[in-house]
Amino acid sequence: MKYSAIITDIEGTTSRISFVTEILFPYAAAQLPAFIQANADSPAVAEQLNACRNLMQQADASIAAISAQLLQWIATDQKITPLKALQGMVWQHGYQSGAFKGHVYADVHAALSRWQQLGVKLYVYSSGSVQAQQLLFQYSDFGDMTPLFSGYFDTRIGAKRDLSSYAAILQQLQLPPKQVLFLSDVVAELDAATQLGIATMQLIRDGQAAGKHAIAHNFTQVMEQTV
Numbered sequence: 001m002k003y004s005a006i007i008t009d010i011e012g013t014t015s016r017i018s019f020v021t022e023i024l025f026p027y028a029a030a031q032l033p034a035f036i037q038a039n040a041d042s043p044a045v046a047e048q049l050n051a052c053r054n055l056m057q058q059a060d061a062s063i064a065a066i067s068a069q070l071l072q073w074i075a076t077d078q079k080i081t082p083l084k085a086l087q088g089m090v091w092q093h094g095y096q097s098g099a100f101k102g103h104v105y106a107d108v109h110a111a112l113s114r115w116q117q118l119g120v121k122l123y124v125y126s127s128g129s130v131q132a133q134q135l136l137f138q139y140s141d142f143g144d145m146t147p148l149f150s151g152y153f154d155t156r157i158g159a160k161r162d163l164s165s166y167a168a169i170l171q172q173l174q175l176p177p178k179q180v181l182f183l184s185d186v187v188a189e190l191d192a193a194t195q196l197g198i199a200t201m202q203l204i205r206d207g208q209a210a211g212k213h214a215i216a217h218n219f220t221q222v223m224e225q226t227v
């Protein structure tokens with residue numbers, strides 16, 4: 001096996017883009033206003049509301065104003081950390097109530113299981129919060145997949161198109177970059193990882209434009225190129 005660790009993106013890589021854009025985002029848009037109104041005093045929610053005020057540069061922004069801003073960020077798919085944290089909180093109710101399961105491609109479940117058997121450490125790096133990542137895999141189509149993963153990274157370590165984010169991840173993994181493989185559907189994310197010497201492979205499942213990276217159309221093809 002070429003790699004000691006594999007880091008995977010979620011949307012467009014392990015999971016269908018439409019699961020995020022047509023199920024998760026609309027659910028969050030529908031639930032967030034009432035959720036933050038009802039939970040504004042809880043420390044976890046209050047912390048994120050204040051982070052939104054800082055980003056809005058409106059120290060006295062009302063709950064209604066923050067709700068409107070959150071909905072605008074969702075509508076334009078902004079990868080903003082407090083939005084992602086609040087989305088994870090409302091998605092928890094959606095998963096636990098059975099409103100939806102976490103979509104994971106069958107080839108992903110098979111490959112992750114095989115890589116774990118081979119002793120490869122598996123990680124997730126997504127703009128979705130760590131909570132959202134863990135929920136998706138805990139309530140996946142294949143049951144609880146979280147035992148497969150050794151760690152999770154989100155935008156608290158940095159934006160996915162920033163080289164510094166991958167430097168911080170490598171620091172935590174304590175591995176040489178060439179022993180780490182990063183899988184994503186987004187070329188700009190792969191470009192950032194490549195600049196640090198991390199191995200990369202682009203997943204092309206929904207017609208994504210190919211970059212200069214090695215490509216695969218599913219995780220079975222990733223496995224074929226990495227053993």
Ligand SMILES: CSCCC(=O)C(=O)COP(=O)(O)O
Binds near residue numbers: 126127128133
């Ligand atoms: C963890 S499922 C929700 C994913 C999400 O909220 C998101 O914005 C995905 O962004 P990415 O940069 O990981 O494609």
Ligand SMILES: [Mg+2]
Binds near residue numbers: 009010012013184186
């Ligand atoms: Mg993606």
